Amino acid sequence: MEKIRVLIVDDHPLVREGLVKILSTDDSIEVAGTAENGEQAVKMALEIKPDIILMDINLPVLNGIEATRIIKSHLHETGIIALTIHDQEEYLFELIKAGISGYLLKDTSPDLLIKTVLGVFRGESFISPSLTAKMMAEFNRLTSITTRNANPQGLTRREVDVLRLLALGNNNRTIAQELFISEKTVKNHLTNIFQKLGVGDRTQAAIHAVKNKIVEL
Numbered sequence: 562m563e564k565i566r567v568l569i570v571d572d573h574p575l576v577r578e579g580l581v582k583i584l585s586t587d588d589s590i591e592v593a594g595t596a597e598n599g600e601q602a603v604k605m606a607l608e609i610k611p612d613i614i615l616m617d618i619n620l621p622v623l624n625g626i627e628a629t630r631i632i633k634s635h636l637h638e639t640g641i642i643a644l645t646i647h648d649q650e651e652y653l654f655e656l657i658k659a660g661i662s663g664y665l666l667k668d669t670s671p672d673l674l675i676k677t678v679l680g681v682f683r684g685e686s687f688i689s690p691s692l693t694a695k696m697m698a699e700f701n702r703l704t705s706i707t708t709r710n711a712n713p714q715g716l717t718r719r720e721v722d723v724l725r726l727l728a729l730g731n732n733n734r735t736i737a738q739e740l741f742i743s744e745k746t747v748k749n750h751l752t753n754i755f756q757k758l759g760v761g762d763r764t765q766a767a768i769h770a771v772k773n774k775i776v777e778l
Contacts, residue, residue, distance in 0.1 A: 564589055565589055565590045565591065566591050566609070566611045567591065567592050567611055567613045567678060568596065568613070569596070570595070570601075570602040570614060570620065570625070571595075572597050574597075576667075583671045584678070586675070587679075598620050598622040598623065599621075599622055599625060599628035602614070602620070602625075602632070603623065603631050607635055610636060611639060612639065612640065613641075614632065614640070615642050616629055618643060618652055625643065626656055626742075627741065627742065629643075629661060630660065633659065640663070642662060642665060642678065643661050643663065643665065644665050644666075644667060645666065645667060653688070653692050663681050663686060665677055714773070716754065716757055716775070719750065720754050721776065723736055723740065724776055726739055727751070727766060728776050751763070751766075754766055
């Protein structure tokens, strides 16, 4: 039987070594490689095409959310498990949209880690229990939003997020950091926003958004 090939992505050498040792205790798992930043993770993933990727969020060069988006756009069958110290729901939602199959906190037990790797390989999904209640609360909040506000003036939800941050006076770099996207992606969103709102610059967009109650400051 072929082993489950796993790529480990974390910027801390001790964490990478620890994960290698834990996964090596299961005969059905093989560590196919390790990466220390998001850019390296993307490159290695495309080269070795692992079955599973253990992905940290706060990575240098390219963060784990952006790396996940890029990898999943090329490797649809690869299961990605976020393994992080963060239990904030915003990270969870961004990663779910990016295409992860699992979300584990770094204080999870070795047994649960291995169980999750095996489960995701079988096509299952897993969310750390401490985040399940938060995820359901956010789901209920989103489903309660009226149709009128769900798609104002043809804007997507992400475009509304960008517009809100723009109206608060943030520059492109700050918007990118807040939403875990690249500055290039922010510029693309702004181009679409300007076209949909019929405005020519950031100031006009901000004024239009507040005046028409697309965003609330």
